[in-house]
Amino acid sequence: MEVFNIALRGIFIDNMIFAYYLGMCSFLAVSKKVETAFGLGLAVVFVLTLTVPVNWLLQEYVLKEGALTWIDGSFESIDLTFLQFIMFIAVIASMVQLVEMIIEKLSPALYGSLGIFLPLIAVNCAILGSSLFMVQKDYNIIEAASYGFGSGFGFFLAIIALAAIREKLKYSMVPSGLKGLGITMLITGLMGLAFKAFIGIAL
Amino acid sequence: MSDDNPITIQVLGICSALAVTVKLEPTLVMSIAVVFVIVFANLIISLMRNLIPGRIRIIVQLAVVATLVTLVSEFLKAYSYDMYKVLGAYVGLIITNCIVMGRLEAFAMANKPYDSILDGLGSGFGYAWIILTVAFFRELLGSGSIFDFKIFEAIGWTTFPTNGLMVDSIGAFVVLGILIWIQRSKSGYVEH
Numbered sequence: 001m002e003v004f005n006i007a008l009r010g011i012f013i014d015n016m017i018f019a020y021y022l023g024m025c026s027f028l029a030v031s032k033k034v035e036t037a038f039g040l041g042l043a044v045v046f047v048l049t050l051t052v053p054v055n056w057l058l059q060e061y062v063l064k065e066g067a068l069t070w071i072d073g074s075f076e077s078i079d080l081t082f083l084q085f086i087m088f089i090a091v092i093a094s095m096v097q098l099v100e101m102i103i104e105k106l107s108p109a110l111y112g113s114l115g116i117f118l119p120l121i122a123v124n125c126a127i128l129g130s131s132l133f134m135v136q137k138d139y140n141i142i143e144a145a146s147y148g149f150g151s152g153f154g155f156f157l158a159i160i161a162l163a164a165i166r167e168k169l170k171y172s173m174v175p176s177g178l179k180g181l182g183i184t185m186l187i188t189g190l191m192g193l194a195f196k197a198f199i200g201i202a203l
Numbered sequence: 204m205s206d207d208n209p210i211t212i213q214v215l216g217i218c219s220a221l222a223v224t225v226k227l228e229p230t231l232v233m234s235i236a237v238v239f240v241i242v243f244a245n246l247i248i249s250l251m252r253n254l255i256p257g258r259i260r261i262i263v264q265l266a267v268v269a270t271l272v273t274l275v276s277e278f279l280k281a282y283s284y285d286m287y288k289v290l291g292a293y294v295g296l297i298i299t300n301c302i303v304m305g306r307l308e309a310f311a312m313a314n315k316p317y318d319s320i321l322d323g324l325g326s327g328f329g330y331a332w333i334i335l336t337v338a339f340f341r342e343l344l345g346s347g348s349i350f351d352f353k354i355f356e357a358i359g360w361t362t363f364p365t366n367g368l369m370v371d372s373i374g375a376f377v378v379l380g381i382l383i384w385i386q387r388s389k390s391g392y393v394e395h
Contacts, residue, residue, distance in 0.1 A: 021221035025301040085295050086269040093262055125299040132292035177388035182380050189376030
């Protein structure tokens with residue numbers, strides 16, 4: 001049950017976009033059409049579900065203070081936490097590369113539709129952010145995987161919803177200074193307000 | 204700084220712009236950190252620009268930025284642990300701040316070190332003043348204070364209604380949206 005709750009919290013309450021403002025850059029840049037937003041959202045769900053557990057393993061067995069004792073008891077005092085950023089970002093970059101190759105092999109159609117978005121994900125703050133939050137929150141590996149999936153799916157929902165609104169918005173009169181980014185920010189604020197309604201839900 | 208502002212015109216680095224702006228103090232620390240990282244990353248990449256093979260440049264850039272950010276984070280941990288706890292994961296997220304990557308990719312890869320430092324300074328300060336403005340309004344309206352100084356109580360207005368939404372994430376979106384509106388109306392920039 002706890003596992004589902006973590007995923008649910010990641011999707012609705014601790015939504016990457018509305019609660020933590022992570023992944024905003026691609027959220028704003030790629031939300032002009034539903035189709036592309038769908039592709040990016042899917043790629044994010046995919047990569048997050050994989051990287052968070054992998055980074056968990058890394059943190060637990062390599063980086064944490066005393067984590068290296070499984071090699072030898074004398075490594076107990078080694079604390080490699082200061083390497084965290086570099087290691088996590090390296091894992092993310094290589095996972096993205098790996099996912100790209102796998103998708104290209106297995107499903108050329110999906111690969112074609114994801115296109116440029118896959119490599120871009122490496123520098124999406126939502127990915128690194130989830131890994132860092134995962135460390136802060138002290139999950140075990142299953143919880144970490146469900147957290148990764150949840151936050152990815154939350155991003156997916158948010159970006160598709162925003163893209164749909166922006167498609168409709170093309171036909172409305174927006175003051176010229178507010179066009180594009182400005183009105184998008186205001187809409188995001190209103191959507192965040194709506195997502196606030198989910199606070200407190202649990203299975 | 205204003206015509207080509209990273210936040211209001213180029214739409215880069217929004218994530219951290221919003222996350223740390225509840226209060227002015229952490230925002231100030233964050234701005235200094237970003238200016239530091241962006242200037243030195245620009246300098247280093249610009250020095251190495253002829254040595255980096257095109258295909259792996261993203262990884263090289265990420266490694267340089269990640270190293271600089273680790274420096275900042277360790278420095279904060281050592282000298283200002285409280286601030287380190289407040290900023291938390293967001294210091295680490297400077298790595299994936301698109302401003303840094305964007306400037307490296309667009310400017311430092313193709314220009315001389317001196318120009319790159321200036322470009323870094325310009326983008327860094329452009330970023331800083333926007334997030335400081337957002338933080339100013341959020342702290343003023345949300346907590347009724349400036350740099351933790353209760354301004355409204357000081358002038359005798361004890362019943363000032365603080366706006367809970369401003370402390371919340373929504374306030375950041377709205378304040379930034381309005382700020383962008385004002386800035387673009389003044390500079391006459393229109394997005395199509």
